[in-house]
Amino acid sequence: MRERITFVQKLGESLEPSALAVGSDTITGPEVHAVREDRLTIALDDLSKELQTLVTSAHDLHIRWVSTTAYEAVSPLLARLPPGFHLFFTPGKDEAATNKLCPLLGDIFGGIVCSSPNESFTSLPRDTFSHSATFQYFQQLDSLSQFVQYAKRRLCRSTDASCSARLDGLASASSLDISYDPVQQVLRVTALRPYERQQVHVTSHPQLRTEVGILSTDNPQTLEPHEIGISGLLTVLGQDSKPSPTMFTFASRHRDAEFTFSAQFLAPTGLHPTLQLRLASNAPPTPTQHDDDDTTCAPYAYLTLPRPIFADRHQLSDPLFLVSKNLTALRYTTQPVDLEAPEYVMTQGGSAVLLELSPPPPPSPSQPKKSDKEEWTAEIPLHLRYLAPAQGGYSAVSVPYPAVFWACEPSGGAAAFPPNPFDKVQLGYDGLFRDGTVFWHVEPRPVGGGGGEGVTSLVNVVSVPVLDLDKARWVNAGTAAAVLVGFAWVVWKLAGVYLYGGDGGEGERGKAGKKKRQ
Incomplete structure (x- = not known):
């Protein structure tokens, strides 16, 4: 096994090598304002028998968990998904092992209610682009507490207090990714902590090769318009006696749109709530940032909806209706979606929707120009299912914030991005675009706050009337x-x-x- 721990700071922030103390198995330094990424790479032979059977029977397996708490991301760690538990899966030929997936997910994460891939998972399209998984599953999951306990039993010895302490640190993680690489036969577990004050202190273990990086974004003179620059210090514990300076550049598919959005349901919600997105800017990425002149950019909202709520694709196919809501088109929705079934008889998990938004046009030359950026809204109509009876006559349905981004899609057959240390694929929506598409992510900002003492939850709650058991x-x-x-x-x-x-x-x-x- 090996691990990579990276502190990523913003442009202009850096740490001098003299501020770090490197020992035989530790590195210590001052507090830094950074995002911390912990990546553990586990060889197939180091996995338990049940996990070996599961991952080797899958052609593709990617688990993504995103916290419901708002967080700030830093380039190049910008890829986002709606809060919750996401699974992207392509089964292999071993059907018996595939049917064990749902029970095993329940043991590892707790609260996963899927029964089997055939019944609970939804299909992803593979007729247009072939670089996506076959199945998708979404469920609201607010905590990693069950996963932490499972990892402690599997990875930590009873006498290893530091191992348990590091896993307890996942309580503050903003995201967790688990992916199996069938080519290299390794399982990669990556945890991301938000941009905040982080203490530089890492201790290696005898069974692990530990690499520590303290990096920041950079703009060297040789930087191409489509590239991101990184510079900083690298140290391999137990091997290096002092940090080594490094600098490299790479093309990144995930970039920062540098503005925010919020989402809330319009009141009254009723059984047909409308989700309003409020975006701080209608300006697309500037032409100098595009990879080529043939790139077409448009804003999108990608929603992953829990089982009790859905979008009606027939309603979202009416051009006049879409214009009235500042929407351009429904680009993708999970199919089939039963429009009449109550929630308590359904076996299929949640649904996914990709909508192209329609920002207001820039002012004409004859109009006075107030600003290059203009705040605007888009409204997404949704529908609630009939829910099971409950005490008090109301049930709460939690709907996560969507992922909002500008997608700059090449008009021709562009080459895929070369691999880089921070790349992230298999996000559900990336498989709906051509290879070479750049995603400019818009940071979600909760209504009423976004950090500190304000509202920090990236989830909207709808109160649904149901039969009162009393x-x-x-x-x-x-x-x-x-x-x-x-x-x-x-x-x-x-x-x-x-x-x-x-x-x-x-x-x-x-x-x-x-x-x-x-």
Whole structure:
């Protein structure tokens, strides 16, 4: 096994080599304002038997977890997904091992309610672009506590307090990625902590090769418009006696749009809530930042919706309706989506939607120019399913913020990005674009805050009216009484028809009696 720990600072921030103390198995230094990335690479032989069987039976396996707490990212660690648990999976030929995936995910992460890939996973399109996985699964998962306990049992010895302490640190992680590489036969586990004050202190273990990097973004003179520069210090613990300076550049598919957005449901929500996105800028990435002149850029919102809520693709196919909501087109939605089924009878997991947004056009030359950037909104109509009865008559549905980005897609067949140490693929939406597409990510900013003492949750909660279990017994009794009264009335009417012949009480016997009286 080997690990790579990287502190990534912003442009202009750096640390002098003299500020670091390198020992035989440790490196210490001052606090730095940085993002911390911990990556553990585990060889196939070091995995447990159950994990070996699982990963070797999969052609593609990528697990992404994103925290519901707002965080600031730093280039080049900018790739984003909506908060929650995401799985991207392409099964192999071993069907028996594939069917063990859901129970194993439940043991590792807890709270995963999928039954089997065939029933719970949704299919990703592979007719246009072939660089995506076959299946996708999404579920809201707020905590990694179950995963931490599982990792402690599998990776830490009872006497290794430092191992347990490092895993406990995942409570503050902003994201966790687990990917299996079938070519190199390794499992990579990557945890990302948000941009904040981080203490530089790393201790290596005898079984691990530990590399520590303290890096920051850079702009060398040789930097190409489509590249990102990185410089800083690298140290291999147990091998280097002092940090070594480094500088390198690479083309990155994930970049910073340098503005923010927020999302909230318009009131009143009802059973057909509308999610409003408020974006701080309508300006696309500048032409000097494009890879070539043939690149076409457009803003997108990628939503992963839990089972109780969905988008109606028929409604989102009406051009006039889309224009009224500042939307351009529905580019992708999970299919099929049952529009009528209540939530409690469904076995399929959540759905995914990719919408192209329609920003307001820049002012014409005859209009006064207030600013290059203009705040604007887009509205996404959604629909709630009928939910199971609950105490109090209401249930809460949590809907994560979408991922919002500008996608600059090459018009021709551009070459794929060369690998780099911080690249991230298999995000669900990247497989819906051509190779060579650049994603300019917009940072989510919760309504009412974004850090500190403000609102920090990247989840909107909708209160849904349902049958109140406390009053259900009166509903049952009332329904039974109504049915009984209705049944009695029908029986009474049928008896009247039988007894009086159906002539308003003057059947044959009634008429005979009437004749005798005359």
